[in-house]
Amino acid sequence: MLVDEILNKAREEKRTVLTEIEAKQILGEAGINCTDTRLATTKDEAVAISEKIGYPVVLKISSADITHKSDAGGVMVNLKAKAAVEKAYDDIMASCTAKYPSANIEGVAVQGMAKAGTEVIIGMTKDPSFGPVLMFGLGGIFVEVLKDVAFRIVPLEKNDASEMINEIKGNKLLEGYRGQDPADIPFLEGMLLKLSALVDKTEGIAEIDMNPVFAHKQGAVVVDARIILEAA
Ligand code: ADP
Numbered sequence: 233m234l235v236d237e238i239l240n241k242a243r244e245e246k247r248t249v250l251t252e253i254e255a256k257q258i259l260g261e262a263g264i265n266c267t268d269t270r271l272a273t274t275k276d277e278a279v280a281i282s283e284k285i286g287y288p289v290v291l292k293i294s295s296a297d298i299t300h301k302s303d304a305g306g307v308m309v310n311l312k313a314k315a316a317v318e319k320a321y322d323d324i325m326a327s328c329t330a331k332y333p334s335a336n337i338e339g340v341a342v343q344g345m346a347k348a349g350t351e352v353i354i355g356m357t358k359d360p361s362f363g364p365v366l367m368f369g370l371g372g373i374f375v376e377v378l379k380d381v382a383f384r385i386v387p388l389e390k391n392d393a394s395e396m397i398n399e400i401k402g403n404k405l406l407e408g409y410r411g412q413d414p415a416d417i418p419f420l421e422g423m424l425l426k427l428s429a430l431v432d433k434t435e436g437i438a439e440i441d442m443n444p445v446f447a448h449k450q451g452a453v454v455v456d457a458r459i460i461l462e463a464a
């Protein structure tokens with residue numbers, strides 16, 4: 233199975249960090265909607281993939297050694313044509329190799345530009361006494377500054393998912409705000425339940441971070457994902 237293959241490969245390589253591409257493959261297998269994200273190992277390949285996916289696209293550094301990709305100059309969004317993709321490829325490589333000279337860089341991840349939406353984050357961490365716990369919150373300052381997040385122990389019941397979304401203080405923002413569309417709450421609940429099922433049946437995952445997820449009027453999509461494995 234794909235999930236086991238990815239986990240085994242990482243363990244063989246003595247890695248505990250999965251790349252965004254690997255993380256999205258695992259989440260995708262669990263039925264969680266992620267942007268279609270593919271690896272390019274050359275500039276020409278990045279252009280070919282961009283043309284297949286359709287502009288605008290996003291390019292990101294793909295390296296298990298670089299987990300905060302934007303900080304490393306490793307993310308370029310809204311690329312609208314071939315020339316922009318070529319320049320982004322060079323700029324990302326230059327910036328990341330300068331900042332992380334010893335990082336093992338496998339290439340650049342190419343994905344479609346997701347339609348803007350309400351940004352939420354969904355995560356999993358392991359609590360020493362409760363075991364795996366899911367987290368839900370709004371993106372940006374809501375999590376970082378206000379710590380406005382809700383937690384539930386895995387496995388989640390259907391009620392848990394709706395309660396989590398209801399209990400965050402910024403919950404009103406999901407109903408639509410200043411002309412922004414409301415978020416598809418049932419779809420977000422589905423994401424939480426699918427993540428719970430994945431975590432419940434998969435051993436060896438220490439941490440999952442889907443940040444951000446763009447919630448739309450219909451549906452939602454994970455645009456960045458990180459998975460950390462337990463040390464062997
Ligand atoms: P980091 O490793 O720094 O967290 P991200 O993959 O989250 O990198 O990218 C940084 C930001 O770029 C995101 O918070 C989001 O706003 C934007 N972004 C990333 N991927 C996409 C995408 N596919 N479509 C639209 N915006 C994106």
Ligand code: MG
Binds near residue numbers: 443444456457
């Ligand atoms: Mg991110």
